Amino acid sequence: MRSKADFEHLLWQVLHEGIEAYKDADGWYLLISTRCSHLQKNGHCEIYDSRPAICREYNNDWCEYDAPAEEGFMLHFHSYEQLLTYCKKRFKTWGQ
Numbered sequence: 001m002r003s004k005a006d007f008e009h010l011l012w013q014v015l016h017e018g019i020e021a022y023k024d025a026d027g028w029y030l031l032i033s034t035r036c037s038h039l040q041k042n043g044h045c046e047i048y049d050s051r052p053a054i055c056r057e058y059n060n061d062w063c064e065y066d067a068p069a070e071e072g073f074m075l076h077f078h079s080y081e082q083l084l085t086y087c088k089k090r091f092k093t094w095g096q
């Protein structure tokens with residue numbers, strides 16, 4: 001993700017409650033701090049057999065309970081304002 005349009009889209013995403021953006025060695029990602037609507041009270045997945053591919057591909061070898069994910073973040077934006085400031089520095093023509 002590098003274009004101005006990519007960052008305009010990311011800005012819209014971080015406007016939403018519980019959504020932050022970060023970059024690590026693998027690229028740009030969203031940090032979604034909300035509970036999945038399919039997570040049951042017993043910790044099981046309500047749609048386990050048809051869960052999305054990203055859930056199927058998740059590797060339990062590494063867990064955020066063992067080490068905070070933020071340790072690997074190169075950039076981390078908690079708010080629209082923080083990301084907007086970054087965009088204005090990254091793109092000299094931002095807002096034009």
Ligand code: SF4
Binds near residue numbers: 036038052055
């Ligand atoms: S496996 Fe995926 S769909 Fe199921 S509860 Fe977890 S995040 Fe939600």
